[in-house]
Amino acid sequence: MRAVPKRPRTDGNMNGFFRDLGEHIESRWAERDFNEGAFANIAQRALEELPPHKHLKPADLIEHVLSGAPLPEQFDLPGSFGQPPITLFVGTGFYIDALFWVDGTTSVHQHGFEGAFQVLSGSSIHSRYRFDLDEQINSRMKLGRLHLEGVELLTRGQTREIHAGSRFIHALFHLDRPSVTIVVRTIGNPQAQPQWSHRKPGVAVDPFRKLPPRLMRRLQVLKLVERTQSPSEYLRALETLLIEGDAETTFYVLQEAFDHVADAKNLEKLWVRATKRHGARIDRFRAVFEQSRRENAIINRRRSALDPEQRYFLAILLNLSDRAQIMKLVSARFPRRDSTDTVVGWIGGLWNTHFLGADRSPFGLEDFWFNKRTGIRWSPAVEKLVRAALADRAAPTEKEARAVHRTLLESAILRPLFNRAKGR
């Protein structure tokens, strides 16, 4: 077996470093007859033996690209995964990318390749999922239940394997701007396609497959009607599309309706019409749209939050689904502090914050107006009620206290904190 190169070529020689890493992986993989099943472990070990995070910083990568140094063939030129991705080495059947991330993404996905990634800079919430299939609609869409199986805080230098197919479904939410990961991956495994992208709580779509042309054009015309015609014309257009819509068409049409029909009664009529044709599928669709709205509200709120702890709190509310997981990640980041005290302090911060523009937005953000909803400002008494709610004590009887309690438990944003389903 080929030994690890003793001295990686240099910190200042990017191509040299990645050539060493790439050639090392290539020779190990050749010894395993380029067996795809062996690749993830080889890639992980190589990243740990020749750790990029010890040899370079994000600024070195930026400098390298801007300086005009030769670059290998660039995969994913449009930058569909990475902001941007930069290919640093191309080997036989695999390549090494640096992926920059500016925005935290909640995309839950699986892979059509084997490999491993290492956090080069920044930190990320790493969530692992399982998908239980209930119904395959067609080759682009399936319905099921997505379960969060485990969660961890990944920091600089940590490395994880990537496996093709449904055995490894994950999401990485990047906490810092930019976050950078080094990914060593095979070019692709045709047997592990499509790379399903999962929308919580349970619709999976193929993100790389175009919709049928007729459906695409109908959705474009629907948008045209929404932008140029009266609300009643728009409703009529939605109804027309729903009358004989297949499941996939209905999903995309209802998504449009959910985003643009402000009148609750009209929206309800559309649900009823779609349910007549598609039954329980429509409840699933609706749960997906509501989840997306909740996620967007938190992402928008987080965008304007400057305090790093508030940003962390919003990120864990966005990614996790129950209290035990939340407390685990609070103590991962602040091991010397009491997690409940920390969370109570964070809720206090949110409670009194008025989010600019929330009153103008028809959807989603009003949930942050805790003190507006209750008419009660944060105080030691409110703090006590929050602690009681987090300890699952029964609702208080006094009127004002009951209003606070209800606001906490009904808050879509805080929902995971009051979910005791299961935690790991």
Ligand SMILES: [Fe+2]
């Ligand atoms: Fe991934």
